[in-house]
Amino acid sequence: MSRHQTIVIKIGSNVLTQSNGLPDLDRMEHLVDQLITLKKAGNKIVLVSSGAVAFGRQNTAVSEKLNPVLKKQIWAATGQIRLIQEYQRLFQKKHKQAIAQILVTKEDFRDRKHFLNMKSCVEALLQQDIIPIVNENDTVTITELMFTDNDELASLTAAMINADTLLLLTNVDGIFNGNPEDANSELIENIEASVAEISSYISASKSSFGRGGMLTKFGMAKKSADLGIEVLIANGKREGILIDYLNQNLRCTRFEPKRKRQAAKKWLAHGSHYYKGEVFINEGAKKSLTSTVIRSLLPVGITKIEGEFLKGDILLVRDEKGNQLGLGKAAYSSKAAQEKIGLKNQKPIIHYDYLYLFDHD
Numbered sequence: 001m002s003r004h005q006t007i008v009i010k011i012g013s014n015v016l017t018q019s020n021g022l023p024d025l026d027r028m029e030h031l032v033d034q035l036i037t038l039k040k041a042g043n044k045i046v047l048v049s050s051g052a053v054a055f056g057r058q059n060t061a062v063s064e065k066l067n068p069v070l071k072k073q074i075w076a077a078t079g080q081i082r083l084i085q086e087y088q089r090l091f092q093k094k095h096k097q098a099i100a101q102i103l104v105t106k107e108d109f110r111d112r113k114h115f116l117n118m119k120s121c122v123e124a125l126l127q128q129d130i131i132p133i134v135n136e137n138d139t140v141t142i143t144e145l146m147f148t149d150n151d152e153l154a155s156l157t158a159a160m161i162n163a164d165t166l167l168l169l170t171n172v173d174g175i176f177n178g179n180p181e182d183a184n185s186e187l188i189e190n191i192e193a194s195v196a197e198i199s200s201y202i203s204a205s206k207s208s209f210g211r212g213g214m215l216t217k218f219g220m221a222k223k224s225a226d227l228g229i230e231v232l233i234a235n236g237k238r239e240g241i242l243i244d245y246l247n248q249n250l251r252c253t254r255f256e257p258k259r260k261r262q263a264a265k266k267w268l269a270h271g272s273h274y275y276k277g278e279v280f281i282n283e284g285a286k287k288s289l290t291s292t293v294i295r296s297l298l299p300v301g302i303t304k305i306e307g308e309f310l311k312g313d314i315l316l317v318r319d320e321k322g323n324q325l326g327l328g329k330a331a332y333s334s335k336a337a338q339e340k341i342g343l344k345n346q347k348p349i350i351h352y353d354y355l356y357l358f359d360h361d
């Protein structure tokens with residue numbers, strides 16, 4: 001059955017590797033065959049694929065004594081070629097389906113210009129019937145520059161392209177109400193939009209080659225569902241998993257989506273780690289922003305500005321006590337903003353269309 005959706009599908013490291021850590025090429029081929037069926041049914045697909053480090057580890061021997069971060073960078077740099085070559089062989093040679101490689105960093109989602117360039121490129125690829133295959137640019141992003149894992153990258157990508165569905169393929173059927181290995185644990189099939197936390201069920205353990213674990217998967221899935229994207233966590237190691245999805249017969253954990261948000265607000269909603277400056281506002285401005293009337297943030301309500309930012313950067317809005325109220329896009333730089341603090345009759349520093357309030361939006 002055709003669903004004609006835009007779907008971001010994330011394939012975790014563990015789906016593409018065998019238990020000994022070597023790439024699982026049969027699994028990859030099986031998934032590619034199904035992705036082709038999904039696409040032929042009229043869906044637009046963006047793939048977020050892990051696996052660079054795993055493919056690199058298999059083929060590139062490095063000195064045991066080498067710094068572990070450098071080791072990973074080398075494996076990612078060498079492995080990404082193999083990963084994409086394998087996709088190229090399967091998509092292009094076997095199915096005549098064109099693919100494109102997109103390597104990104106966290107910084108690309110922070111900077112509005114990079115973000116918009118990336119967004120228009122992915123949209124153009126989809127329009128040209130090319131499947132974009134996204135991964136983190138692991139060689140330049142280490143430690144604090146990294147995405148938590150590719151679930152975060154997939155979630156940001158889904159928000160960026162206004163996807164209908166985010167499908168996170170991992171090595172378990174979804175989120176269980178206990179250890180998934182325990183026979184008494186049951187799969188949680190539906191997570192309602194009103195649920196804020198279920199993390200008590202989730203242990204910190206992660207699959208052997210994964211990075212973030214189920215806890216970050218839950219956090220990212222919840223965030224995407226709050227933005228109006230349907231999120232499904234399913235087992236990429238199961239035969240015919242994407243065909244089950246197509247037939248609406250998928251065993252998974254489904255996150256109920258809330259109403260869809262404006263594209264700019266989706267970008268902002270993911271900005272809590274990416275803001276460049278902080279704006280403190282007085283009680284009057286707080287009341288005005290959190291009222292039911294649509295309002296922009298004017299300099300007259302600002303009491304203090306911290307950090308250096310340029311027009312277009314993300315700002316964190318706080319009340320006078322320091323409580324976080326929301327995120328917005330700066331309409332001018334910190335230098336210009338400092339000069340306008342408390343002044344009347346000035347252009348908004350954050351326009352309503354670019355303001356995302358934590359409790360209200």
Ligand SMILES: Nc1ncnc2c1ncn2[C@@H]1O[C@H](COP(=O)(O)OP(=O)(O)O)[C@@H](O)[C@H]1O
Pocket residue numbers: 011012013014015149151169170171172174175176177178179180201202203204205206207208209210211212213214215217
């Ligand atoms: N309550 C839970 N339900 C399901 N999986 C869980 C739970 N708690 C912890 N996990 C672990 O989370 C792992 C999946 O997350 P992760 O290792 O990040 O996978 P991936 O590499 O696919 O992103 C599972 O293999 C499982 O070991």
Ligand SMILES: N[C@@H](CCC(=O)OP(=O)(O)O)C(=O)O
Pocket residue numbers: 011012013014049050051052053054076135136138148149150151209210211212213
């Ligand atoms: N960029 C890395 C993937 C890291 C990662 O987060 O993997 P995963 O645990 O599958 O979400 C790679 O390609 O090996």
